[in-house]
Amino acid sequence: HLFGKYLGICFQIKDDIFDYFVNKEIGKPTGNDMLEGRLTLPAIYALNTTNDEWAKKIALKVKSRTASLEEINELTQFTKQHNGIEYAYKKMNDCREKAICMLSNFPDTEVKAALIAYVNYVIERKN
Known part of the structure; x- marks a missing residue:
């Protein structure tokens, strides 16, 4: 049960990270989650670790689906500049370790x- 939970979290965080980079293989545009009104782990971390009122206003616009493409691009850059991506990678790797640990009592x-x-594979996938 817990193995699947941690695996699923790894998958979701990796998907969240993809949204911050242009990659034609993934099949969705950069900023797609924000366009759909969703703030994901990287942006939430960046917003929660700064006192940037401008970014928080844009985040509210994202959640209400009224943010422009330019504002979404700016919030994407803000997230990158404020270590949101690095934090997401760290949390994803923490969940990877927890998932593997869940298997430690099983025979090799x-x-x-x-x-x-x-x-x-989930951690290292390119799309």
Whole structure:
């Protein structure tokens, strides 16, 4: 149960990180989550660790789906500049370690190795 929870969190955080970078292979544009009114872990961290009123106003506009593309791009850059991406990577790797730890009581089998490989794939995937 907990293995799946941590694996799912890893997958979601990786998906959140993708939204901050242009990558045609992913199939969704940069800032798509914000366009849909969602603030994800990187932006939430950046907003919660600064007292930038401008960024907080833009975040409210994002949540109400009234932010312009320019404002979304600016909030994306703000998030990058205020370590939101680095924080998300750290949390994702923490969850990776927790997921693998959940398997520590199981014998070393091909199934266990495959589960560990899958966690690593989720972390390292390019799209």
